[in-house]
Amino acid sequence: MANALTAATPPGSTGRNKTNNEAWLDFWAARPLPILQSTKAALTGYVGKSEAARTDDVVDLVLRDPLLTAHALRHINQRRRSSMTADVVSLENVILLMGLESFVKKFTALPTVESVLLPAHQARYFSLLRHIATARLAAKLAREFGVLRYDARLDEIYVTALLADLPVMLRHIDVGMNEPVPPVELASVMLPLFARWRLPEVFNALLDDTVASNQRSMLHQTALRLAEHLQLGWWQAGIADEVHRAGHALGIEQYTVWEIICRTLLHFARNDWPYPQIFPPARWLPMIAGDWPKPQVKTEKAETKPAEASRPTVQDILRELQHAGQSGASFNQIMGLTIRAHSDGIGLKRIVFGLLLAGQNALKTRYIVGAAENDPLRTFHIDLSAPHIFTKLMLKPQSIWINATNRGQFESLLPRGLRQAIGQGEFLAMSLFVENKPVGIFYADNRGEPVTESQYNAFKQVCLMAGQSLTRQAKRLELGS
Structure with missing residues (x-):
């Protein structure tokens, strides 16, 4: 919706806008960004308390503020680096590279939004808070969709959504700056801004609507549009289309998508809404038509049934696994969560992790679940000196699903004796890498019994998340933290 900040460009002003945009980009090229006072x-x-601080607590704090998130990523990605240095996307990696004490000291020196806009520009300040809240809601929705599609890089999805409205946020701030800020055409400046700041290229890929045919990008942009529409009520034009689009892409019913949206809105309003000046979008939900819940009548204490409902979902364990990697969990703790995800979350019956014995060039059982005492898998031992499908898997992080469709193609490539150990059914296998080094095979x-496609997709996602968590653990050990 057009307003004083987003009004359409007058015809014939394209050349002038190009000049203005360049001047605006120059203005914000290295200028400190104000952050929220909170x-x-x-x-x-x-x-002075960095030794007692938890990195993930600081990361959660920074991700509540898109302006500080943008400033930190701009700072770290503009550092001098070699051609082999990768873009830094996650705030956790920013802290690892800078050190927590240095991170805190540097960014607590930034000015605040309140000192720039208040008391003279209250309307701009409240409008900025609305945009920040919308960005955070969009990031949460994008992450929920990413979890459902087993995206291995949730940090990319979350941070990109958080920064998608960054030019508009900066435009709100300019009225309080000490010197005049050049005018800008907001619709055409976002991608050049990210490029000028050397932010990760994946941000542009997710935000560029010319590649929205890509499912990842399409779902990401759906989350952005939903967050914007939901600020004005669930009945807004376009919401039904976005819900349908998300359900089709994720392979779930539309009512399930809507349940996810409502759950996210309510959680955001109840637990994570620090903006008393503005109303959360969840305020509209009571207006949805439907029956009032009937009052419950107190009865005698019923016999409790086994906790079927307490069984964790794949998404629950993935979040727990991601948190374990961020909070310094041990190798055994991370592997235990991974095995639990395969068993309790995905529902696979037998799970084995074969650890690479580097000195022997072989895989040997380290963890096993679901196998009887006399199961040959308990003595799982595969020689990697001979070429077969498992030696191929150990070349890079990759997976395979042996089933009735491809069995004829791959059966002759299986390691000697594997079929005698596992039987004639379908199976999944995927290599585990930590810091680009092979560790073993799941x-x-x-x-x-047959394996389903959803089980295979979830299996890959869990294995990838395990590798990422173990890599974070290894980096911490290298840094001595």
């Missing part, structure tokens, strides 16, 4: 106050609490099956 962010600065909370971050200041870590000054094996899973359903004890002779």
Whole structure:
């Protein structure tokens, strides 16, 4: 919806806008970004206390403020680096590279939004808070969709959504700056801004609507549009189309998508809404037509049934696994969560992790679940000196699903003796890499029963997340943290 900040460009002003855009980009090229006062106050609490601080707590704090997130990523990605240095996307990696104490000291020195806009520009300030809240809601929705499609790089999805409205946020701030800010055409400046700041290229890929045919990008942009529409009510034109689009892409019913949206809105309003000046979009939900819940009548205490409902979902364990990697969990803890995800979350019947014995060039059982005492998988031992499908898997992180469709193609490539150990059914296998080094192979099956495609997709996602968590752990050990 057009307003004073987003009004359409007059005809014939394209050349002038190009000049204005360049001047605006120059203005913000290296200028410190103001951050929210609440962010600065909370971050200041870590000054001199970095040894007792948890990195993931600081990351959560920074991700509540898109302006600080953008400033930190701009700072770290503009550092001098070699051609082999990768873009830094996650705030956790920014802290690892800078050190927590240095991170806190540097960014608590930034000015605040409140000092720039208040008391003279309250309307701009409240409007900026609405945009920040919308960005955070969009990031949460994008992450929920990413989890459902087993996206291995949730940090990319979350941070890109958080920064998608960054030019508009900066435009809100310019009225309070000490010197005049050049005019800008907001519709055409976002991608050049990210490029000028050397932010990761994946941000542009996710935000560029010319590649929206890509499912990842399309779902990401759907989350952005939903967050914008939901600020004005669930009945807004376009919401039904976005829900349908998300359901089709994710392979789930539309009512399931809507349940995810409602759950996210309510959680955001109840637990994570620090903006008393503006109303959360969840305020509209009571207006949805439907029956009032009937009052419950107190009855005698019923016999409790086994906790079927307490069984964790894949998404629950993935979040737990991601948190384990961020909070310094041990190798055994991360592997335990991974095995649990395969068994309890995905529902696979037999799971084995074969650890690479580097000195022997072989795989040997380290963890096993679901196998009887006399199961040959308990003595799982595969020689890697001979070429076969498992030696191929150990070349890079990759997976395979042996099933009735491809069995004829791959059966002759299986390691000697594997079929005698596992039987004749379908199975899954995927290599585990930590810091680009092979560690072992996950094996899973359903004890002779078919494996579903959803199980295979979830299996790959869990294995990838395990590798990422173990890599974070290894980096911490290298840094001595």
